Amino acid sequence: METSVRVGVLVLNKGQQANIVAMLESTSCSSVEFRPTVSKINLGQGQYGRAVFSLNGVAKKGCAFRGYIHSEGNPSAINTFEVTVQ
Structure with a gap:
């Protein structure tokens, strides 16, 4: 099953430049690989x-x-989130 998690997260201060880093770990299906996009x-x-x-x-x-x-x-x-595939 293909799933996509859309997340709007970091609010930056004025004039700040940032490389956004995303990590996702499985808590119940260790073989699943996610490839986060980096903005x-x-x-x-x-x-x-x-x-x-x-x-x-x-x-x-x-x-x-x-x-x-x-x-x-x-x-x-840092922001954290949890998701369960429906």
Whole structure:
């Protein structure tokens, strides 16, 4: 079963440039491989933005995952999410 997880996460401060890093680990189906897309956004002075990207992969029904998304070089700005394939 193909599944896609769309996540809008990091809100960057004005003038900040970030390479978005995404990791996804399986909590119940260890053989599943996800290939996250990586976005790079550049904000000018006085602008605010949000990185939106997808995690795509093949998973079986009932598999659960935990994800970590953060700004490269600023691991304190981290968002986590969990998803279960329906």
